[in-house]
Amino acid sequence: MGAADPLSGYRFQALPDLSGLRDPPHSTISATRSLYIGPDEQIQARHFELGLPALIRAAFARVLLGYTDSPEFLFAEASSVTDLESQLNLVRCNLSDCKTWADLARQLERQAHSDVTYSVSSVHAALDLPGVTNSLPARFIHEAFTSAQKTELQEVLLLGLPQAELGAVSADSVALELWAICDVAIISQPALDIYLEQVCVTVTYILGNLSTSPTSIVPFPQNLKSAYEEGYDGSRAHVAAQWLIQNASQRPNAVAHEIYRTLEEPPIILTFAELNSRSNQLVHWLLRHGVELEDKIAVCRPRDEHFYIANAALFKSGACYVSIDPELPLERRQFIVRDSGAKFVITTTQLAPDFGPGALVLEDENVRNELSGESDEDACHAQLDSLAYLLYTSGTTGTPKGCLLNHRGVYWAIEAMCRYPRPVTQPDTDKRLALASVAFDVHISEICQAWCLGIRLVSAPRYEILADLQQNLIDLGITHAGMVPSMIEATLTGPNDLPLKYLVSGGEKISDSLLRKWANHPSLILANFYGQVA
Structure with a gap:
């Protein structure tokens, strides 16, 4: 992959839908997190001649790769929060090109400072994407949160940090405020909070492991792991x-x-x-x-x-x-x-x-x-x-x-x-x-x-x-029932008309119309059991 042609051979990867909603509206949400860099970590970064933005950018990219479950991901670096559509540097992250975290940080740093810039529309055309697809769903920027917090985004995740470089090594921890702004149509507020926390944990991990492989698994605490396992008591x-x-x-x-x-x-x-x-x-x-x-x-x-x-x-x-x-x-x-x-x-x-x-x-x-x-x-x-x-x-x-x-x-x-x-x-x-x-x-x-x-x-x-399923449910006082989605849609009018508290849908794929009518109702729990194998 040549630095001057980050689009060559790239296959578009979208961000996963973490909105938690079936038909989410477009609305901008934000999160902030203080990142503390201790004296030992400062010494490590200086030893490898890496600035904080380079390390945070590497963490941003590494967590994105985990979310997309892809070997590579293309994001953009913007020069100003007032222009997130043009004058963008393209940064293509591919872990196979790097032996260490330090290599990854340097590779992404070079791309972020390329003289060649792109617009969102030019990337969209080059990748030959459908009309509504956002070709650059993730972007990175050096900007204070106070300048960016009113930014309106559609289907974009934006990670930012103030302009910051390490000066002389401090005997105390250096505090840096990271922030993220996103469209709630792709990431919910809890998911955005977790994402930002994962980036911070990854930065700390990178600082202690700059000479190790970036493919290594970052040891997230239990509450940040993508697969959270509740304690199992076999007894x-x-x-x-x-x-x-x-x-x-x-x-x-x-x-x-x-x-x-x-x-x-x-x-x-x-x-x-x-x-x-x-x-x-x-x-x-x-x-x-x-x-x-x-x-x-x-x-x-x-x-x-x-x-x-x-x-x-x-x-x-x-x-x-x-x-x-x-x-x-x-x-x-x-x-x-x-x-x-x-x-x-x-x-x-x-x-x-x-x-x-x-x-x-x-x-x-x-x-x-x-x-x-x-x-x-x-x-x-x-x-x-x-x-x-x-x-x-x-x-x-x-x-x-x-x-x-x-x-x-x-x-x-x-x-x-x-x-x-x-x-x-x-x-x-x-x-x-x-x-x-x-x-x-x-x-x-x-x-x-x-x-x-x-x-x-x-x-x-x-x-x-x-x-007469509906009338029989009423006459018999049924509060718990299960049936296939097509039966629910064909025979039941809605949760307000029935004594049901708990309704199981299974055996077929649940439909959007059924979800709109039955899900999130204050007096009924809808459970989707489709996919079980007897």
Whole structure:
């Protein structure tokens, strides 16, 4: 790359959108930060014959490269805040050209003082960019903040510092005010504050490491890292059934399930105590009939009380839950049973002949008598690292394939999903709608989230719910629900018309129109789960 031709072979790199807004307005924001250069750092800079502007420029460029995740980036150096469009020196930063930080600072310094200047329009033409693209989204300038703070920018990040050079080495730290001005359409105020702080930390790091490679990772403090990891306490994890057991112990009469065989009839009510007790009896029955840890047990029946009792029992017993949609063709249902090696299939009287001697019908009189004789004492034999469930893919590209998840994975997934709705949830009154097909693991999430949050799960025939989804949400008092974006847009009018507190959008890409209507509403949390892989 020749110094006289910084545009040769350059591929345009835009700044990332850090506005945090879907359709951000254009508005100018600013940030300032005092940078302190200690005596030792002053000596280092003088030893390498580098001025403060050269080092700050290098830090500015290095942080920009990190933001764009690019091997090189082109920015401009302006001579005056009153003219940010012409008489610009182009500075092209490429770390592969430099062995040390000192080399990088010198290389950028030479370009910044080139006799050849450019205008924004000439760069735009040379790079053959679309009409609205800002060809030089980042610019550097020597100017006091008091002179620049009223500058209006559109899609530009401007970093500045007063004219400053190191004089004689001071026994005290030298203070320098760095500032940044930016269009909020590309960087939010918190992001701009972080960016400026990162530049300051990088300057300090460069001063202590001038002879090391500029490709080295700058050791930012935790609050300035791009990937902030919350402390992980693995000891918190437990099997999901413990949420059920806890609710049964602390809130035995609270409703766990509100089950409608049809919306025209009163619901069947299962309290947490009843669900816990009856699922315990089924656990003891399964263990007495030879079910061992990670044995596969299938469930193929509509979502009635027996479905939920079976599901709870399997999550306690240590067996692996295999979900089979009763609406699937016979051949597919039988394939899943064979392929999984299911020891039992918990099903209905009507479907039992499809599964042979392994069929278990909970409402059968003989089975009911056996279950009633079992202990209802708590029994939880599942282990965190044992299998929780086996779910089959749709098989659209060939033979369906089984996907396995253990109890530890279920716990952390549900904990993450409940983090946002938890603060607004009222366990004694709120209701979650069970709407997902049992062919997808979202139905497991619906069950386990209800246990975790301590709210009731409402289920009814899916075709009845969808016949008038909005009115049914109102009539049933649903506060927590999840569905695909197209269903939200086609059937729901808006958050002001519904009792919803928490709405999950998933399965499809969320649309701008949906976000405009449902996001940032004071009485509703919208969660986007698109992208999860079952």
